[in-house]
Amino acid sequence: MSTPSPSPLDAPLSELDPDLGRLITQEEARQRDKLRLVPSENYAFPAVQEVAGSVLNNKYSEGYAGRRYYEGQQNIDEVERLAIERLKTLFGCEHANVQPYSGSPANLAVYFAFCSPGDTVMGLSLDAGGHLTHGHKVSISGKYFEAVQYGVTRDDHRIDFDQVAALAREHKPKLLWAGITAYPREVDFDRFAEIAREVGSVLVADMSHISGLVAGGAHMSPVGRAEIVTSTTHKTFRGPRGGMILMDKVHKKAIDRAVFPGLQGGPHNATTAGIAIAAKLATRDTFKDYAAAVVTNAKTLAEGLLSAGIDLVTGGTDNHLILCDLTSKDVPGKVAAQALDRAGIVCNYNSVPFDTRKPFDPSGIRLGTPAMTARGMGTAEMTRLAGWIGEVVAAPDDEAQLSRIAGEVKDLCDQFPAPGVPSA
Numbered sequence: 152m153s154t155p156s157p158s159p160l161d162a163p164l165s166e167l168d169p170d171l172g173r174l175i176t177q178e179e180a181r182q183r184d185k186l187r188l189v190p191s192e193n194y195a196f197p198a199v200q201e202v203a204g205s206v207l208n209n210k211y212s213e214g215y216a217g218r219r220y221y222e223g224q225q226n227i228d229e230v231e232r233l234a235i236e237r238l239k240t241l242f243g244c245e246h247a248n249v250q251p252y253s254g255s256p257a258n259l260a261v262y263f264a265f266c267s268p269g270d271t272v273m274g275l276s277l278d279a280g281g282h283l284t285h286g287h288k289v290s291i292s293g294k295y296f297e298a299v300q301y302g303v304t305r306d307d308h309r310i311d312f313d314q315v316a317a318l319a320r321e322h323k324p325k326l327l328w329a330g331i332t333a334y335p336r337e338v339d340f341d342r343f344a345e346i347a348r349e350v351g352s353v354l355v356a357d358m359s360h361i362s363g364l365v366a367g368g369a370h371m372s373p374v375g376r377a378e379i380v381t382s383t384t385h386k387t388f389r390g391p392r393g394g395m396i397l398m399d400k401v402h403k404k405a406i407d408r409a410v411f412p413g414l415q416g417g418p419h420n421a422t423t424a425g426i427a428i429a430a431k432l433a434t435r436d437t438f439k440d441y442a443a444a445v446v447t448n449a450k451t452l453a454e455g456l457l458s459a460g461i462d463l464v465t466g467g468t469d470n471h472l473i474l475c476d477l478t479s480k481d482v483p484g485k486v487a488a489q490a491l492d493r494a495g496i497v498c499n500y501n502s503v504p505f506d507t508r509k510p511f512d513p514s515g516i517r518l519g520t521p522a523m524t525a526r527g528m529g530t531a532e533m534t535r536l537a538g539w540i541g542e543v544v545a546a547p548d549d550e551a552q553l554s555r556i557a558g559e560v561k562d563l564c565d566q567f568p569a570p571g572v573p574s575a
């Protein structure tokens with residue numbers, strides 16, 4: 152019997168699609184040669200990347216371990232059980248759902264589990280550092296529910312707990328969201344829990360940005376304080392692009408049903424495996440050191456930026472991110488972010504609290520240390536980086552200076568290999 156010849160459709164990417172191959176090679180170079188400061192980004196653990204492209208992608212598994220709608224789950228059930236058990240051990244929760252496709256679907260599942268359209272919900276407004284899915288008017292969370300938004304104080308830009316308590320007493324929301332995407336201070340989940348208890352709301356903590364810090368002991372844990380905890384798995388946690396929901400057992404049935412069959416079809420099994428790996432690695436002392444270093448680096452970068460005359464929202468940071476207010480520099484955030492990118496420093500422009508500019512052309516830039524710390528950079532590198540950012544903000548049109556800095560950034564990056572990114 153002759154061996155069947157392989158289909159030309161099964162050729163490797165380099166032969167099959169050189170255009171796409173070139174784009175991936177270019178993206179590898181970008182992630183290798185530039186300083187990545189978007190606080191929601193990171194370098195996934197190489198082992199996570201390994202499973203992301205594995206044969207686990209090929210399997211359909213609608214349902215949950217032991218209760219699937221397809222046969223052939225001998226291995227997938229074990230993968231999902233491993234991920235769940237490891238998250239329970241890591242975060243100390245009673246149950247975990249690892250099937251949400253990412254953070255927004257995880258949050259939507261919580262709405263679906265607890266609310267009917269028209270119910271009142273409360274969350275931190277986007278311009279104060281919250282997330283679209285916490286009740287913003289353009290999101291389904293603000294369109295299908297009565298969303299009440301709280302903010303930060305005008306004087307110190309920290310969460311205004313007097314306002315949270317007053318609004319919660321007035322509106323008695325079904326869900327009270329405690330979560331951030333552009334808030335540089337520790338979230339006081341105890342205070343949120345107290346308010347939620349008083350008014351009978353379900354407290355939902357969205358720890359997407361900080362789940363790695365929580366796992367590594369560098370931020371107060373919402374588990375045990377909030378009934379429900381949602382998170383992405385690819386930010387400070389360094390797992391795959393995915394989502395998870397942690398909860399007490401009492402909510403297991405409602406949340407599991409809301410995720411499947413309520414919102415989603417088959418789980419992405421390769422992602423589930425990646426979550427299992429990240430949860431295992433997060434128990435290591437090296438990861439605790441990483442989480443602590445992310446915060447130390449952010450504090451050092453913040454001090455350097457203040458020394459360079461850049462105003463910071465709240466005056467500094469307790470976590471992995473920094474929000475710079477460039478109003479006094481008379482440089483729009485977008486202009487600064489684009490100039491920084493040309494200098495090899497990648498961040499995003501961002502609104503600052505009470506911004507007088509529009510969200511697509513705001514007054515600030517948002518910086519974070521998770522990716523640089525994953526490369527092994529420390530406080531000396533953060534101080535250099537603060538100097539470069541100060542130079543760029545002072546002269547965003549000085550192309551000669553931007554090129555000089557881009558060269559220096561590349562030299563620095565050469566000394567700190569990017570995890571999971573092939574060397575040049």
Ligand code: DSN
Pocket residue numbers: 191254282332
């Ligand atoms: N897009 C994420 C961030 O950058 O913070 C939040 O979903």
